[in-house]
Amino acid sequence: MSPSTVNVFVVSLDTRSERRFDLHITVEQLKAKLELITGVPVPNQQISVCDGNDESHIVVGLDEDNRSLGFYGVRDWQILKVTDTNPSVSLTGQLTDVSQVEKFELSKEAYAERQDSVLAYKQRNKVGRFAPKVESANTPVPRVDIPVGSRCEVESAEDNFHKRGTVRFVGQTAFAPTGIWVGIEYDEPIGKNDGCVQRQQYFTCGPSHGVFVRPDRVLIGDFPPEEIDFDDEEL
Known part of the structure; x- marks a missing residue:
């Protein structure tokens, strides 16, 4: 038994919808329904049937008003x-044509004075170009005359407590920007790491034997290892 209705997509310049129509209605009756859907007046309608996958491929035109849709x-x-x-003479295209819409324009000076703008947010939170300036990567690195492998002593605030060890690394690090x-590598386990800081290994030594200090705290010289008797400090 042949179907009496058909499901189709109705497309115009401003609309697109899915509709069901009786195959026995005439093209003239169909146009009256389509005017309510698309806003295109009946006398101005030109209806084309296209393949569902290609709107540009016209199968047939509904040219005769007295013919049925099924015809x-x-x-x-x-x-x-x-x-x-x-x-x-109709509203067709006015919903999608923005050429006649008056554009709102704001001068740079007026925009800069607003407190509810993205610019104001960036200024308040120091984001992007308003972020604090860091030292450029091209800034010359000061020369430090501390040879890797040399014996050294690290400045200590405690009297008669000598922090002695061997220089294992000299240079810039990822954990400090400048x-x-x-x-x-300390001779004794009085350090803070094993040469690894924030998952980056700069040198290798035993646990708690490694430390990173600024150059001005390091004294290079012929410092023999000095044993620390930790047992004397235990009760």
Whole structure:
């Protein structure tokens, strides 16, 4: 038994929708329904049947008002493309045409004075170009005359407590943005790491034997290892 209705897509310059129509209605009756859907007046409608996958491929035109929709062999999920032949007298295209819309423009000076803008947010939170300036990567690195492998003693605030060890690293690090750091392997486990800071290994030594200090705290010389008797400090 042949179907009495058909499901199609109705497309115009401003609309696109899915509709069901009786195949026995005439093209004239269809146009009356399509005017309510698309806003295109009946006298100005030109209806084309297109393949569902290609709106530009016209299968047939509904040219005779007294013919039924079924006469043209319209199938499910095809497209009824409604073209306005006289758009100057209707609203067709006005919903998508922004050429006549007055644009709101704000001068740079007025925008800079607003407190609810993205610019104001960036200024308040020091984001982007308003962020604090860091030392450029091209800034010359001061020369430090501390040879890797040399014996050294690190400045200590405790009297008669000598922090002695061997220089294992001299250079810039990822954990500090500027300046030179000296990595030292202590003779005793009085350090803070094993040469690794923030998952980056700068040198290798035993646990708690490594430390990083600024160059001005390091004294280079022929310092023999000095054993620290930790047992004397235990009760």
